[in-house]
Amino acid sequence: MSNQAAIVEKIDAMPKGVSLWDDAWMRLKKNKLAMFGLCFLLFMMIVCLLAPLLTPYGYEDQDLRLGASVPSVTHWLGTDTFGRDMLTRILYGGRVSLMVGFIATSVALLIGVTYGAIAGYAGGRIDALMMRLVDIIYALPFMIFIVLLMVVFGRNLLLLFLAIGAVEWLVMARIVRGQIQNLKQQEFVEAAISLGLSSGAIIRKHLIPNALGPIIVYTTLTIPNVMLLEAFLSFLGLGIQPPQSSWGLLISYGVESMEEYPWLLIFPGLALTLTLFALNFLGDGLRDALDPKASRD
Amino acid sequence: MSLLMTSDLRVHFHTRNGLVKAVDGISFSVEEGKTYAIIGESGSGKSVACYSMLGLVPMPPGKIESGEVWFEGQDLLKLSESQLRKIRGKGISIIFQDPMTSLNPFLKIGDQLIEPLLLHFGMSKKDAWRKGIEILEEVGIKDPAQRMKSWPFEFSGGMRQRVVIAMALVTEPKIIIADEPTTALDVTVQAQILKLLKELQIHRNIGVIFISHDLSVVADIADEIAVMQNGVFVEQGTRDAIFTNPQDEYTKKLLAAVPHSEKELQQEEHSYLITAENVSVHFSGNKGEGLVRAVDNVSLQIKQHEILGLVGESGSGKSTAGRAILRLLNLAGGKIVFNGKDISHYSKAEMKPLRRQMQMIFQDPYASLNPRMSVYDTLAEPLLLHKIVSKKDLDKEVFSLMDSVGLSRESVLRYPHEFSGGQRQRIAIGRAIATKPAFIVADEPVSALDVTIQAQILDLLLNLVDQFDLTMLFISHDLGVVRYLADRVLVMKDGKLVEEGSVQQIFANPQESYTQALLEAIPGKSLLGVS
Numbered sequence: 001m002s003n004q005a006a007i008v009e010k011i012d013a014m015p016k017g018v019s020l021w022d023d024a025w026m027r028l029k030k031n032k033l034a035m036f037g038l039c040f041l042l043f044m045m046i047v048c049l050l051a052p053l054l055t056p057y058g059y060e061d062q063d064l065r066l067g068a069s070v071p072s073v074t075h076w077l078g079t080d081t082f083g084r085d086m087l088t089r090i091l092y093g094g095r096v097s098l099m100v101g102f103i104a105t106s107v108a109l110l111i112g113v114t115y116g117a118i119a120g121y122a123g124g125r126i127d128a129l130m131m132r133l134v135d136i137i138y139a140l141p142f143m144i145f146i147v148l149l150m151v152v153f154g155r156n157l158l159l160l161f162l163a164i165g166a167v168e169w170l171v172m173a174r175i176v177r178g179q180i181q182n183l184k185q186q187e188f189v190e191a192a193i194s195l196g197l198s199s200g201a202i203i204r205k206h207l208i209p210n211a212l213g214p215i216i217v218y219t220t221l222t223i224p225n226v227m228l229l230e231a232f233l234s235f236l237g238l239g240i241q242p243p244q245s246s247w248g249l250l251i252s253y254g255v256e257s258m259e260e261y262p263w264l265l266i267f268p269g270l271a272l273t274l275t276l277f278a279l280n281f282l283g284d285g286l287r288d289a290l291d292p293k294a295s296r297d
Numbered sequence: 298m299s300l301l302m303t304s305d306l307r308v309h310f311h312t313r314n315g316l317v318k319a320v321d322g323i324s325f326s327v328e329e330g331k332t333y334a335i336i337g338e339s340g341s342g343k344s345v346a347c348y349s350m351l352g353l354v355p356m357p358p359g360k361i362e363s364g365e366v367w368f369e370g371q372d373l374l375k376l377s378e379s380q381l382r383k384i385r386g387k388g389i390s391i392i393f394q395d396p397m398t399s400l401n402p403f404l405k406i407g408d409q410l411i412e413p414l415l416l417h418f419g420m421s422k423k424d425a426w427r428k429g430i431e432i433l434e435e436v437g438i439k440d441p442a443q444r445m446k447s448w449p450f451e452f453s454g455g456m457r458q459r460v461v462i463a464m465a466l467v468t469e470p471k472i473i474i475a476d477e478p479t480t481a482l483d484v485t486v487q488a489q490i491l492k493l494l495k496e497l498q499i500h501r502n503i504g505v506i507f508i509s510h511d512l513s514v515v516a517d518i519a520d521e522i523a524v525m526q527n528g529v530f531v532e533q534g535t536r537d538a539i540f541t542n543p544q545d546e547y548t549k550k551l552l553a554a555v556p557h558s559e560k561e562l563q564q565e566e567h568s569y570l571i572t573a574e575n576v577s578v579h580f581s582g583n584k585g586e587g588l589v590r591a592v593d594n595v596s597l598q599i600k601q602h603e604i605l606g607l608v609g610e611s612g613s614g615k616s617t618a619g620r621a622i623l624r625l626l627n628l629a630g631g632k633i634v635f636n637g638k639d640i641s642h643y644s645k646a647e648m649k650p651l652r653r654q655m656q657m658i659f660q661d662p663y664a665s666l667n668p669r670m671s672v673y674d675t676l677a678e679p680l681l682l683h684k685i686v687s688k689k690d691l692d693k694e695v696f697s698l699m700d701s702v703g704l705s706r707e708s709v710l711r712y713p714h715e716f717s718g719g720q721r722q723r724i725a726i727g728r729a730i731a732t733k734p735a736f737i738v739a740d741e742p743v744s745a746l747d748v749t750i751q752a753q754i755l756d757l758l759l760n761l762v763d764q765f766d767l768t769m770l771f772i773s774h775d776l777g778v779v780r781y782l783a784d785r786v787l788v789m790k791d792g793k794l795v796e797e798g799s800v801q802q803i804f805a806n807p808q809e810s811y812t813q814a815l816l817e818a819i820p821g822k823s824l825l826g827v828s
Contacts, residue, residue: 020669020670020674023671023710186664186665187659187660187661187664187665188664188665188666188667188668190625190657190659190665191657191659191665191666191725191728192667192678193625194623194625194652194655194656194657195652195656195678195679195682195728195732196648196649196650196652196653196679196682196683197678197682198649201682205667205670205678206667206670209667209669209670210667210668210669212669290669291669292668292669292671292712292714293668293712293714
């Protein structure tokens with residue numbers, strides 16, 4: 001065995017607990033575009049969080065004499081019609097938008113994947129019952145549902161996030177259930193059963209990892225969705241209230257005055273678009289990294 | 298006169314990982330009314346050779362480096378795509394391997410059958426339909442006029458392959474390329490399809506190029522045989538020459554891979570590890586069909602350290618019986634005793650500790666391994682689940698398992714798709730023996746593999762049975778394979794046991810007509826007789 005030494009070396013170099021996730025992380029690190037996306041998202045989160053330290057203005061500080069002014073040295077991204085600094089408002093708005101994006105999507109992901117996986121794996125009557133429930137919730141007018149929540153619990157930002165997540169998980173559950181239904185007929189699931197694995201472990205270790213592709217793709221589609229939903233709700237007065245803001249709200253106000261003050265639309269639009277780009281790069285990278293079949297080198 | 302003359306055909310693939318010489322200088326000719334067989338393992342280039350003649354190889358990455366293929370006075374390699382399309386429709390037809398995927402599930406049989414007639418011959422729909430009925434009758438489909446209106450899913454595998462053959466014949470081609478047309482079928486069905494192909498070839502006086510990985514399949518039908526390895530013909534000759542006087546080492550290896558020895562009869566007395574009494578498994582059928590008795594009152598006993606062969610066609614209930622014995626399915630009736638314990642009504646939780654003692658090896662190593670788990674994870678899972686070894690010794694145990702099943706240790710971090718079918722089956726076997734079980738159900742573990750690989754896997758199984766003192770229920774549709782490995786044989790049909798006996802008894806003196814039919818269907822039995 002001339003290559004014995006090489007093997008031993010390789011074994012030592014073997015990461016502890018070679019799981020799909022460690023492996024995926026190693027592969028993700030090699031994907032430049034995805035890493036760029038990840039870095040950009042982290043950067044965006046940090047600047048939004050540190051907004052009070054980064055700009056000399058408050059998000060509600062008005063300067064009515066100034067009014068809407070073009071970008072300048074004092075106001076890098078200009079000011080809105082009330083003379084509020086746009087950079088500041090975009091950074092503060094980013095807090096809301098990123099938060100709603102991540103919290104609502106996480107809620108949708110968590111509930112949707114768990115619910116869908118259980119329904120798909122259980123099959124039969126349990127599946128029928130669980131999916132009919134999804135249909136019923138889906139059929140409820142979404143607005144009424146949220147208004148109801150707001151009336152009962154009072155207006156609360158966190159509740160708003162949860163409410164959006166509680167609506168978005170329905171589609172996720174359907175997608176995951178379909179995937180799991182297909183996957184559970186594969187022989188490797190039967191092999192896992194014959195090894196004595198519990199149903200929970202089979203869902204966790206064998207089924208969900210194989211459904212990750214569609215889950216990730218749908219997640220990257222959900223995040224912009226919930227950001228825009230938040231804007232829509234806020235616009236109706238159900239979400240956050242001025243002078244607080246979010247990217248979605250900034251954009252919808254920007255659209256109104258697009259012809260006179262285009263920068264009110266362009267800059268928040270740019271912030272949202274770049275973030276979504278970064279998300280998509282990251283999502284694509286993750287999907288490839290989690291699929292061992294997507295070229296390994 | 299030769300219908301098709303191929304000389305010095307070279308097809309290379311320029312891939313990211315370098316140049317692959319898939320076909321590297323082959324020459325052959327196909328005569329009228331004769332069958333030319335090309336034999337080789339998967340990856341030997343046999344399919345690429347045939348598909349490239351019809352321009353069906355994707356280019357790039359493929360590239361035809363040299364060669365000529367003469368058919369009806371033209372060099373096929375020099376034709377344009379639209380000219381080739383005419384040849385494909387009228388001159389040369391292809392029968393694909395898997396009848397389950399080569400028919401469009403959303404078109405009725407008749408519509409698929411007459412499509413080329415409308416397209417290439419400009420026939421009226423009425424004439425085409427009439428012709429379709431004739432062809433279906435010719436390939437042995439009963440009640441053809443009615444069947445023209447059926448959907449593909451209403452046919453069994455063998456019947457579908459007949460339809461696929463009908464589709465290949467409907468344009469009255471001069472040559473048919475049959476690419477492993479029987480590999481996906483049961484042996485008995487395979488025998489029928491081979492017979493049909495031979496009859497058609499003689500009756501219509503057409504040339505057949507028959508591609509297969511299995512020499513024994515073509516033993517009865519080929520006129521000439523070429524043995525292909527790594528893109529070249531290592532040996533070419535008449536059937537008799539190849540079978541009686543093989544020159545090349547590889548040909549000899551292929552011939553040796555046909556399992557033809559019988560196992561030594563074991564005399565030792567052992568107690569029974571498994572006893573099944575009157576086991577039944579029922580499935581609720583489709584609407585209006587009522588109950589399907591997949592397994593009907595089956596009783597069997599397996600002694601310690603015995604390999605029991607369970608033989609039958611697909612649909613005979615043999616796989617279901619195997620799963621029922623492992624309690625992967627619930628019983629409709631009967632009793633299963635494992636190691637003295639009556640496990641017929643054990644719950645999932647009660648079964649769990651027993652799972653480490655009884656394992657299963659599945660037919661399709663492409664489906665039975667989780668594509669997202671590396672070899673390491675796959676083998677470590679049962680070890681951790683049943684706490685066979687501590688975390689500290691896990692690496693060592695995984696490597697020793699890989700040694701046992703003949704996998705190289707370097708591939709420990711690889712994923713299933715990076716392995717060949719045979720290696721994958723080794724991983725699956727490693728997983729099954731990880732818990733040091735007493736009993737293994739092997740459900741057609743070699744029927745998805747090439748013949749040479751089959752022989753290796755069968756030998757591995759025999760080895761492991763000795764080394765780990767295993768008891769095995771070996772399920773197969775192929776009596777030839779069972780004969781090589783099993784001590785005793787049970788024959789199953791329509792959910793019932795029809796015959797039982799030692800390997801010697803069953804082969805020398807089969808009682809039931811069904812068993813006789815199964816024996817009759819073993820491919821290349823003439824070959825078995827000779828050697």
